[in-house]
Amino acid sequence: MNKLLLLIFISIALITTGFSQTFINRNRGTIRKYLGTYTTQHKFKTIIKDADSSLTFLIRDSSVQQLDVVVHFDKSGKCDKETRSTNCDSCYKKYISLTLNNMELKWTKINDSIYISRPLIMDAPQYKEEPFSYIIQRNDMTRKEYRATIKGKDKVSQSSTLSL
Numbered sequence: 401m402n403k404l405l406l407l408i409f410i411s412i413a414l415i416t417t418g419f420s421q422t423f424i425n426r427n428r429g430t431i432r433k434y435l436g437t438y439t440t441q442h443k444f445k446t447i448i449k450d451a452d453s454s455l456t457f458l459i460r461d462s463s464v465q466q467l468d469v470v471v472h473f474d475k476s477g478k479c480d481k482e483t484r485s486t487n488c489d490s491c492y493k494k495y496i497s498l499t500l501n502n503m504e505l506k507w508t509k510i511n512d513s514i515y516i517s518r519p520l521i522m523d524a525p526q527y528k529e530e531p532f533s534y535i536i537q538r539n540d541m542t543r544k545e546y547r548a549t550i551k552g553k554d555k556v557s558q559s560s561t562l563s564l
Contacts, residue, residue, distance in 0.1 A: 431471055445462075454473065480538045485532065487531050496524045
């Protein structure tokens with residue numbers, strides 16, 4: 401019984417966090433497999449487009465809001481940048497909040513739209529009209545540059561992300 405409850409809890413958590421995790425530093429095959437599994441689990445109508453240096457994933461299902469995820473790959477085939485777009489203001493805020501709530505990344509707010517963690521930088525502008533999009537990219541700062549950048553800045557906490 402306890403194992404069943406744990407399994408149900410984990411399933412709900414995975415569904416609600418959907419795209420809160422980043423694809424940075426993952427290869428094309430891993431990302432395609434994840435997106436295929438996501439599509440199969442949720443039974444959404446999706447489109448996946450491959451190009452030389454990018455992969456585009458589009459959710460186009462009448463049962464949910466549209467979501468576009470464009471993943472860019474560096475010369476070694478690893479994701480170095482991803483852009484997520486939606487035409488839903490509340491969805492945009494939810495996706496950003498879910499990403500910032502990943503406490504393992506220890507996000508620091510630099511200004512109204514820029515957040516950084518040791519491995520990542522997120523640009524999440526405050527839009528007044530659609531499409532609403534944000535970018536997550538690899539943070540190539542040295543440790544010294546990173547420390548200088550976050551000095552005196554506030555770490556992001558779960559309570560601070562709720563007011564986006």
